[in-house]
Amino acid sequence: MSDPTTADTDGETMHHVRLSVNGATYDIEVPARRLLSDAVRQDIGLTGTHVGCEHGVCGACTVLVDGVPMRSCLMFAVSAEGQEVTTVEGLGDADGSLGAVQQAFKDCHGLQCGFCTPGFLTTITACLRDNPDPTREEASEMVAGNLCRCTGYQNIVSAVLRAAELQGAGCATKPEHAAQEAQA
Amino acid sequence: MTWKLVGENVTRVEDDRLLRGLGRYTDDLCPEALHVAMVRSPHAHARIVDIDIERVLDVDGVLAVYTYEDLPGPLAEPLPLLIPHPALTHGRTQYALAKDEVNYVGEAVAMVVAIDRYIAEDAAFRISVSYDPLPPVVGIDHARKAEHLVHDDVPGNVAARMEQSTGDAESAIAGAPHKLTLDLEIERSAATPLEGRATLAEWDTGSGRMRVWTSTQTSTGVRAAIAAKLQLDLANVDVITPDVGGGFGVKIMHPWPEDLLVPFVARALGKPVKFIEDRREHFISSAHERGQVQHVEVGFDDDGRILGLSVRFWHDNGAYTPYGIIVPIITSTQLLGPYKPGAYSVVFESLYTNTVVVTPYRGAGRPQGVYAMERTMDAIASYLGRDRTEVRAVNFIQPDELPYDHGLLFQDGRPLIYDSGDYPACLQKLKKLVGWDEFETFREQARSQGRRVGIGLACYVEGTGVGPYEGGHVQVETSGKVKVATGLTSQGQGHQTVFAQIVADELGVRFEDVEVTTGDTRRFPYAVGTFASRAAVMSGSAIAFAARAVRTKALRIAADALEASSDDLEIVDGIVRVKGTPDATIALGTVAVLSNPLRYAFDKASESATQFVVGDPDKPPVAEGDEPGLEGKGYYSPVRSTFASGMHAVIVETDPDTAEIKILRYCVVHDCGHVVNPLIVEGQIHGGVAQGVAGALYERMSYDEHGQLLNASFMDFLMPYVTEVPSKIEIDHLQTPSPLNPLGIKGAGEAGVIPSTAVFAAAIEDAEGIGITSMPISPSELFELRRRNTEASSPGRRAT
Numbered sequence: 001m002s003d004p005t006t007a008d009t010d011g012e013t014m015h016h017v018r019l020s021v022n023g024a025t026y027d028i029e030v031p032a033r034r035l036l037s038d039a040v041r042q043d044i045g046l047t048g049t050h051v052g053c054e055h056g057v058c059g060a061c062t063v064l065v066d067g068v069p070m071r072s073c074l075m076f077a078v079s080a081e082g083q084e085v086t087t088v089e090g091l092g093d094a095d096g097s098l099g100a101v102q103q104a105f106k107d108c109h110g111l112q113c114g115f116c117t118p119g120f121l122t123t124i125t126a127c128l129r130d131n132p133d134p135t136r137e138e139a140s141e142m143v144a145g146n147l148c149r150c151t152g153y154q155n156i157v158s159a160v161l162r163a164a165e166l167q168g169a170g171c172a173t174k175p176e177h178a179a180q181e182a183q184a
Numbered sequence: 185m186t187w188k189l190v191g192e193n194v195t196r197v198e199d200d201r202l203l204r205g206l207g208r209y210t211d212d213l214c215p216e217a218l219h220v221a222m223v224r225s226p227h228a229h230a231r232i233v234d235i236d237i238e239r240v241l242d243v244d245g246v247l248a249v250y251t252y253e254d255l256p257g258p259l260a261e262p263l264p265l266l267i268p269h270p271a272l273t274h275g276r277t278q279y280a281l282a283k284d285e286v287n288y289v290g291e292a293v294a295m296v297v298a299i300d301r302y303i304a305e306d307a308a309f310r311i312s313v314s315y316d317p318l319p320p321v322v323g324i325d326h327a328r329k330a331e332h333l334v335h336d337d338v339p340g341n342v343a344a345r346m347e348q349s350t351g352d353a354e355s356a357i358a359g360a361p362h363k364l365t366l367d368l369e370i371e372r373s374a375a376t377p378l379e380g381r382a383t384l385a386e387w388d389t390g391s392g393r394m395r396v397w398t399s400t401q402t403s404t405g406v407r408a409a410i411a412a413k414l415q416l417d418l419a420n421v422d423v424i425t426p427d428v429g430g431g432f433g434v435k436i437m438h439p440w441p442e443d444l445l446v447p448f449v450a451r452a453l454g455k456p457v458k459f460i461e462d463r464r465e466h467f468i469s470s471a472h473e474r475g476q477v478q479h480v481e482v483g484f485d486d487d488g489r490i491l492g493l494s495v496r497f498w499h500d501n502g503a504y505t506p507y508g509i510i511v512p513i514i515t516s517t518q519l520l521g522p523y524k525p526g527a528y529s530v531v532f533e534s535l536y537t538n539t540v541v542v543t544p545y546r547g548a549g550r551p552q553g554v555y556a557m558e559r560t561m562d563a564i565a566s567y568l569g570r571d572r573t574e575v576r577a578v579n580f581i582q583p584d585e586l587p588y589d590h591g592l593l594f595q596d597g598r599p600l601i602y603d604s605g606d607y608p609a610c611l612q613k614l615k616k617l618v619g620w621d622e623f624e625t626f627r628e629q630a631r632s633q634g635r636r637v638g639i640g641l642a643c644y645v646e647g648t649g650v651g652p653y654e655g656g657h658v659q660v661e662t663s664g665k666v667k668v669a670t671g672l673t674s675q676g677q678g679h680q681t682v683f684a685q686i687v688a689d690e691l692g693v694r695f696e697d698v699e700v701t702t703g704d705t706r707r708f709p710y711a712v713g714t715f716a717s718r719a720a721v722m723s724g725s726a727i728a729f730a731a732r733a734v735r736t737k738a739l740r741i742a743a744d745a746l747e748a749s750s751d752d753l754e755i756v757d758g759i760v761r762v763k764g765t766p767d768a769t770i771a772l773g774t775v776a777v778l779s780n781p782l783r784y785a786f787d788k789a790s791e792s793a794t795q796f797v798v799g800d801p802d803k804p805p806v807a808e809g810d811e812p813g814l815e816g817k818g819y820y821s822p823v824r825s826t827f828a829s830g831m832h833a834v835i836v837e838t839d840p841d842t843a844e845i846k847i848l849r850y851c852v853v854h855d856c857g858h859v860v861n862p863l864i865v866e867g868q869i870h871g872g873v874a875q876g877v878a879g880a881l882y883e884r885m886s887y888d889e890h891g892q893l894l895n896a897s898f899m900d901f902l903m904p905y906v907t908e909v910p911s912k913i914e915i916d917h918l919q920t921p922s923p924l925n926p927l928g929i930k931g932a933g934e935a936g937v938i939p940s941t942a943v944f945a946a947a948i949e950d951a952e953g954i955g956i957t958s959m960p961i962s963p964s965e966l967f968e969l970r971r972r973n974t975e976a977s978s979p980g981r982r983a984t
Contacts, residue, residue, distance in 0.1 A: 033302065042300075047212035048205015050429065052378040053463040057898035060378055088205035102203040106195055109863045112871065113676025114202030115209065115378040115429025136911075144907050147898065149378050149430050150676050151867060152874030152936075153906035154913055 017081050021046065022090030030077050036070075037061045039077035040087060048088040048118050052147065059146035062119035063087050069123045088118035091125055100166040101125050101159070110159035112150030120146050124160055133164055189685040189695055190927070193863040196681040207427040210382035210399045210458070217384055217456040218247060220446060221304035223294035223311050224469060225286035228320035228538035228891020229334070232284055235294055236312040243310065245303040247453060250295045250445070252283040258413045259448060263439065266405075267508030271346035274338040275505045276536070280413075280441040286315070287334060287503035288539050289891055290468030292441045297449055297457060320538040320891040324477045324498045327535035334503060334536035343501055344509045344534040348516060350591035351527025356492025360483025364563050369958040370552050370941060372475040372500070372885035373878065375545040376903060377675070379429020380461035381470060383442050385450035394447050395422045399429065401436040401673050402713030403703045409439035410447050425703030431675035432875070433544040434471050436715040437507055467896035472885055473511060473545035475500035476552045480560050488564045488575035490525040495556060499534045500542060507543035509534050513595045514647075519553030520590060520600075521645050522607035522829060523561075523579040528592075538891045544715060546875055547937045550646060555959065558642040558942035562949065572946070573611060573620060576643060580607040595716075596650045598824040604920045605645065605829045610853050613916050614641065618833040618851040626835075636840050637848065638951025641833040642939035647825040648856075648931025649721025649924075655710050656727030658687060658734045659815035662780075662789050664758050664773030666691065666698045668730075670723040671711020673703030677933060678864045679719055683727050685860055686927070690731035691738075692755030693772060710819075717828065717931025720860055722820055725925040729818025738775045738814055745770050745778060776814040781805035826922040828930035830854040832873075832939045834910075836947040843967040845881055845948060850910035855918040857930040865932045866915055872936015874909045879937065880944035880960050882908060 012031040019026045021044055028043040040063065041047050049072060052060035056074040063072045064086035091099040098106065101124050111117040120143055127142040128134070134142065139160035140153075148156060201207055237249045252260070262277045282293045294311050298304035319332040326332075327341040334341055357363055382399040394416055400406050400423075407423035410416065428435065442459040450457040461470070478497040484490050499512040516530040561579070565572040581588045583606045590600040615621065623639045630637045656670045668687050674680065684698035701707050702723075703714075712722070735755065742760040743750040746768050754763050760775060762768040777793045785791040792798070799805050806812050835848040852869055859865050882902035886894040895901045902908075921928025945956040948966065954973045958965075 031302070041212075042215055045215065046205065047209075048207070050209065050379070051211075052429075053898045055463065055897055055899065058378060058463075088203075092204060098200065098203060105203055106199040109196065109867050111199060111202060111676075112678070112867060113378070113428060113430040114198070114207050115427075115676075117202060118205055121203065140906050140911065144905050147378065147903055147905060149376060149432065149875070149903070150871045152870030152872070152909050152913065154870040154909075155867060157906065157911075 015078050017078050019044065019077065019080055019085060020083070021085045022087060032076060032078055034077045035073055036075040036077045036080050037072035040072060040085070046087050046089050050115050050118055052116060057147070058116065059123065060116045060119040062122045062146070064122050064126055067126060069126045086122065088121050091121055101128070101163040104159040104163035104166055108155045108159040108162050110151065110155045116146060116148045120148070120156060124163060128164055128167060132167060134160065136161060187689050190689050190860050191858065192861065194681055194685055194695065194861055195863070196678045197684060198678060198680050209379055209427045209429055210384050210397050211460045213397055213426065214384055214386070214456050214458065217458040218297050218299060218453065219301040219304045220442070220449065220457060220459045221296050221301060221308040222292045222465070223308045223313065224465070225282065225289055225291040225293055227286055227315050227317050228289050228322065229318040230286050230315035231318060232282060232286065232293065233314040233316050237294070239310040239312070240296065240307045243303065243307045245299040246296060246307045248297040248449065249311070250281065251293070252279060252281045255280060257415055259444060263441065263506060264409060265508065266506055267510055269344070269508050272344040272505060272509050274343050275508070276335050276338065276343070277504050277506045280444050289893060290465070290540060292469065295445055297453065301460065322537055322539060322887050322889055322891045324475065324500050324535060327500065327537050328498060334538055338536060341536045342533050343505050343536055345531070346509065346513065346516070347531040348592050349529035353492040353494045353527040353529035356527040357481055357483030357494060360491045361485050362567065363481070363483045364567055366480040366559055366563055367957060368478040368480065368556055368559055370474055370476050370555055371960060372472045373545065373883040374472040374885065375432035375434035376466070377430025377432055377434065380463065380466040381435065381440055381442065382458070382460045383446045384456065384458040385447035386456040387447070387451040387454060389454055393420050393422070394451065395424070396447055397424045397426050398443060399435060400425055400438055401431045401675060401715055402438060403673055403705050404671050404709065404711040405438050405713055406443050407705050410444060413439070413444045414448055414451065423705045425673040428673065428675040431714065432546040433473070433548060433715065435675065436713055437471050437543040463898060464896050467901065468540060468893055470540070471543040471545070472502065472540050473542050474552060474879065475542065476515065478556045480556055482560050482564065484564050486568070487578045488568050488570055489578050490523065492527045493525040495519060495530045497532045497556070499532055500537050500539070501534045502537060502539045502541040504541050505534070506541060510595055511542060511544055511549040514549035515553040517592050517594050517600050518550045518645065518647065519557050521554060521557050522581055522605065522643050523557065524581045524588070525579070539887055546872065546934050548716065548934070550644065550938045551879065551941050554642055554644045554939050555942045555945065558939070559945060562946050572641065573615060577608060577611060582608065594647055594825060596825060601824060602645060602827040603922050603924050605827060605855060606918060606920050607643070607829065610829060610831050610855060610918050613918060614831040614833055614851060614853040617853060617914055617916050618835070618849065620833065634840065635837055636951050637835060637837045638947045638949065639833065639835050640943045640946025640950055641831060642942035642946060643831045644938045645827050645829045646717065646931070646935055646938060648717035648828045649822065650716045650718055650825045651822055652712060653819055653821035654712060654722035654726045655708060655817060655819045656723055656730040657708055657815065657817050658691070658727065658730040659813065660734060660738070660772050660776045662773050662776045664697060664771055666693050668698060668700040668727060669704070669707035670702055670727055671705070671708040672714045672719055672723050675714065677719060677868065678861065682720055682860050682864060683724060686724055686728050687731045690728050691735050693758040697758060717933040717935070720929055721826060721925055721931050724860065724927055724929060725820035726818045728926050729820060730816045733816030733818055734814060737779070737816060738772060741775050741778050742770050779814040780812040820925065822924050826857070826924045826930045828856045828932065828935060830935055832943045834943045834947045836944070836951055838948065838951045838966065843963040843970065845963060845966065847877070847910045849914065851914045852936070853916045853918060854935060855920055856932040856935065857922045858919055858928040859917060860929060868932050869915055869936040870913055872934060873913050873940065874904055876937040876940020877909055878904050880941045881962070882960065884960055
């Protein structure tokens with residue numbers, strides 16, 4: 001079977017792209033129309049980024065491009081060259097533990113099927129950097145562009161606040177405690 | 185027994201993986217697989233004249249193109265009618281690829297296989313299909329008029345007509361002091377998980393073995409369908425359900441055409457192949473639900489007690505009936521809710537239309553039934569000028585009347601008998617939670633500020649945990665780790681966590697040592713599936729039985745080893761010990777070693793189980809009737825469903841100018857028996873309520889008269905964001921255990937969505953003083969209703 005990344009199909013010109021994803025460099029050959037989401041998932045093999053609608057509405061495929069949340073299904077891989085891309089795989093702490101936003105989602109039961117979750121995590125990571133201490137209303141606003149079909153968003157908003165708390169405190173408190181808070 | 189973990193807010197074991205981006209959904213697997221793209225019908229109803237694939241064959245990267253003509257043997261027959269029923273006299277199913285005729289926009293006509301999805305779609309675009317359009321039948325009214333037929337050989341477009349009754353409803357209504365009739369409508373919506381359908385197949389030519397990964401709610405069902413349609417031995421087909429990005433019912437439907445076509449192609453080409461549904465495809469080729477038109481006649485006394493209730497409804501089943509008539513059967517039976525009308529008759533017709541098929545979506549016919557019943561309750565209260573909660577209360581089945589036999593047959597073909605519940609207590613809790621009795625004061629305050637508010641409530645009873653069965657397998661490894669498998673699948677419900685809680689408590693092991701696998705036919709080949717809020721009840725119970733079997737065996741072996749009576753032993757944190765004798769212990773892992781007499785040692789632990797070390801030389805190493813290994817299997821097959829229940833109340837504010845509908849408060853009282861994990865149950869309620877809000881205020885399938893779905897994208901189909909759901913969902917629990925299963929639990933997966941349409945209709949009607957008979961309702965529609973209604977200028981006129 002021919003390799004899709006090297007096949008010159010139907011007159012398509014292939015482009016060499018150097019992508020920097022989560023601090024690592026990847027050299028890939030892709031046609032100009034290859035979406036960033038597909039490049040990240042298929043050419044680079046980081047499948048944590050999910051595609052939920054292919055038209056930029058659901059936000060599941062959100063990655064950070066130079067720190068800014070972008071819908072990777074609305075961006076071509078070739079246009080990401082020279083920029084730093086962060087996916088869900090890059091959100092963990094350096095010591096291998098969950099990052100604050102990830103930990104908060106776990107504490108607050110902010111995910112069910114987990115398919116939309118990576119887009120929420122990247123979005124919230126960027127938003128909390130801009131506003132580290134949001135009110136509940138601001139927390140809600142941060143996730144207002146992402147669709148989730150499982151959770152009804154209740155615990156996602158709680159998770160934003162919990163993440164802010166974790167980042168502020170710099171250490172995690174007991175999950176049980178957070179779970180109770182999430183329900184309160 | 186004493187539960188340590190069951191009932192606790194245990195955070196989920198699933199989460200670490202998913203939060204790191206290490207989940208494995210079907211499209212994450214096998215990046216080298218070929219991709220298929222489908223050619224789908226652009227017409228709602230047409231004859232296929234010709235399919236020209238000439239322009240595809242020279243596209244680089246295309247490996248094959250298939251049309252109906254290429255399908256062999258059973259694959260060329262219509263797809264299965266999964267749940268036949270005597271009332272379904274004119275059941276019809278589609279072909280895996282359309283043969284001669286298409287019956288909805290989106291029906292699969294041809295399939296391209298290429299090295300990637302881009303090229304497959306390029307090629308699909310080059311396939312030219314000429315159609316001879318036929319008049320489409322869209323909507324229940326057109327289906328009933330039957331000026332045109334969806335299927336030539338189905339008169340009146342009627343797939344099924346079913347009637348059930350208990351008592352003589354017509355006479356009861358005729359003789360009642362008061363009578364009302366209601367005509368109600370409810371529109372289509374759909375499950376719409378964030379991950380669409382997805383199937384990956386790999387054929388091993390050498391061993392003649394098919395392995396399939398699919399985003400399904402029933403791996404055993406898909407497996408059996410593949411075996412039958414591809415003429416493979418069941419034992420040579422493995423179906424694995426990896427992580428699934430939501431189901432909500434649509435993935436219990438099976439086999440979808442692609443479930444069969446993908447393995448078929450994988451075998452034909454000898455290469456792994458995948459189909460990953462895109463969003464538009466999901467809208468136009470996966471199932472919808474909900475669409476019904478209802479006519480209710482009710483007779484009642486001065487207290488609002490229902491003496492006779494007669495319901496006729498028309499159910500839009502779309503172009504085919506692959507899942508039988510489960511949805512309207514559920515509507516017709518679950519409509520009764522917590523009430524006991526003196527007499528009840530129901531008749532429904534399930535009608536064909538040239539639209540996407542209708543199969544269960546979370547709630548599965550219940551939201552429509554609750555809508556009919558609760559609208560009726562509100563109408564009675566309004567007519568009598570009585571409080572809406574009082575009218576409900578006089579119609580409740582009382583706690584001492586349970587178990588209660590309605591005298592009808594439920595969706596599982598078993599008698600509709602409620603096992604337990606306490607509806608008056610539930611109502612009291614809800615009234616207190618929402619402040620029902622104080623609402624008029626609030627309404628007056630709001631009115632003085634020029635605001636318009638309304639309150640509504642709705643009650644439901646939900647048959648959960650339907651049979652026929654589920655099974656579980658529990659095995660203790662020599663390390664002390666416990667491996668659990670059950671056949672039904674998971675789509676985000678946290679089954680790995682919940683089942684591990686049950687096993688940890690039942691067996692006496694640490695939660696961290698339990699690992700659960702679901703939906704993998706290699707691990708557990710007997711299962712039904714995840715639907716009808718049944719996973720915790722069915723697999724939870726089966727796994728509890730399996731854990732008990734393991735415990736019994738462990739105690740027997742440990743009793744020998746410790747020279748004690750098994751009655752004197754307990755298992756705590758994976759250690760078997762003699763009660764009151766702290767030194768006399770043996771680890772469960774060691775018991776596992778002893779349970780399996782070995783010839784070969786490979787480490788210290790196994791050395792202690794070899795033939796020169798253990799066993800009585802005069803007896804067989806494995807005693808007659810015994811088996812090696814510390815493992816156990818359990819099945820749970822209930823005589824009938826268990827019935828969860830609950831009540832919702834909502835307070836809305838409607839903008840006097842724009843008719844915008846704002847949710848001020850949303851309250852839920854919920855009874856699913858013993859709660860295994862409150863965190864997860866409340867998460868299920870949250871998600872259900874959000875889908876309920878969606879179905880009541882936002883989501884619909886906008887078909888035009890030609891059968892084109894106009895809103896087949898997330899831009900146009902208004903799935904709620906966080907901004908559309910209540911900022912807080914207030915929940916109170918009632919726990920009336922089920923007597924039908926060992927854990928006393930009832931299902932919780934669907935409940936949140938069931939009463940929402942009814943509760944919003946009630947609250948908006950209460951705010952506006954205008955009868956609400958068609959749902960969902962948008963601000964534009966409410967605005968129109970006001971214009972049409974001369975009473976629109978006197979809000980909140982109704983006594984409550």
